[in-house]
Amino acid sequence: MIDLYFAPTPNGWKAAIMLEETGFDYRPILMRLSEGDQFSPDFLSISPNAKMPAIVDHAPDAAWGDAPVTVFESGAILLYIADKTGQFAPPQGDLRARKDLMEWLFWQVGNQGPMAGQLSHFRNYAPEDARDYGFNRYLGEYDRNLGVLENRLEDRQYILGEYSIADMLAFPWAFIAKPLGASLADFPRVADWRARIKARPAVQRAIDLHKSEQNRGQHRADNNTVLFNQSAASLRSKSKGDTT
Ligand SMILES: N[C@@H](CCC(=O)N[C@@H](CS)C(=O)NCC(=O)O)C(=O)O
Incomplete structure (x- = not known):
């Protein structure tokens, strides 16, 4: 049995997709990020x-010993499950x-993911008067990464040829291109790749997981200091329920 600490966001979907696929x-285990579950000891x-x-x-494999294995970071999680099951890598x-x-x-977790995450921040959560520079900067980077993917898909259906964890990692942020204020119109191969992955039953199940809990803009930088305005002090002193 694997416990999945999860919220219905692109990064959460990555792990849910892999667990559903395998x-x-x-x-x-649903995490209420706006209430600070992520800072519990x-x-x-x-x-x-x-x-x-x-x-x-x-229930880790024998080589890992008896103690449960914890894994954080989406790339590490998908790689761990791929190696455990011998699937999708x-x-x-x-x-x-x-x-x-x-x-x-590494391209996904170091480039496409963080750029898209910041784009989402500036589009959906930043205060109006601090939006434009960040939004434009990250929209450009998001678009650039779509171009990288478009080039990679020139002669293959999936990032490595066969469907793999590389696709499961990159898909969620391309899936939400429109809500990020971007368009796939200039990226026909990415659009087709996205449609192929979206049609997979396991992907649909992952995207539907705890769907009603999505943050639809009700928590913003100006009304929630747990999710936004974090610093090292957040790791020490933010307590659950302190959302002011
Ligand atoms: N690099 C991480 C990013 C994970 C991430 O940013 N998760 C966000 C939700 S999409 C989160 O937990 N946010 C809580 C917070 O920022 O306090 C990964 O790929 O797993």
């Missing part, structure tokens, strides 16, 4: 970066294919 028996012992997704594998012995996987995994 047919794992998993238990989603129990969660910080699993995810020291105070972000979901994170997992606890209560090239085998560890295939060095060239594995190198390709690492490149696209």
Whole structure:
């Protein structure tokens, strides 16, 4: 059994998609991010970066020993499950294919993901008077990363050729292009790739998980200091329920 610490956001969907695709028996634990669940001592012992997704594998493979295995960071989670199940990633012995996987995994978690996350912040949560520079900067970077993906898909259906965790990581942020204020009109291969992935039943189940809990703009930088205006002090002193 795997516990999935989850909220219905693009980063949360990545882990849910992989658990659904592999047919794992998993238990989603809904995190109320706007209320500070991510700063609870129990969660910080699993995810020291105070972000979901994170997992606890209560039945790790024998090589890991008896204690449950905790994993934080979406890329690490998907890689852990891929290696545990032998699905959706090239085998560890295939060095060239594995190198390709690492490149696209790091591209997603170091480029497309953070740029899209900041774009979302400036479009949906930033105060009006501080919006424009950040919005334009991150819209450009989001668009640039769509261009990177469009080029990669020139001669293949999926990022590594076969559907893999590289696609599961990159899909959620392309899935929400429109709500981010972007368009896939100039990226026909990305649009087709997005449609192919969206049609997968496992992906649909993941996107529907706790859908009613999505933050539809009710928590913003000016009314929620748990989610926004964080600093190192947040790790020490933010307490659950302090949303003022
Ligand atoms: N690099 C992380 C990013 C995770 C992330 O940013 N999670 C957000 C939700 S999408 C979160 O937990 N936010 C809570 C907060 O910022 O306090 C990953 O890929 O797992």
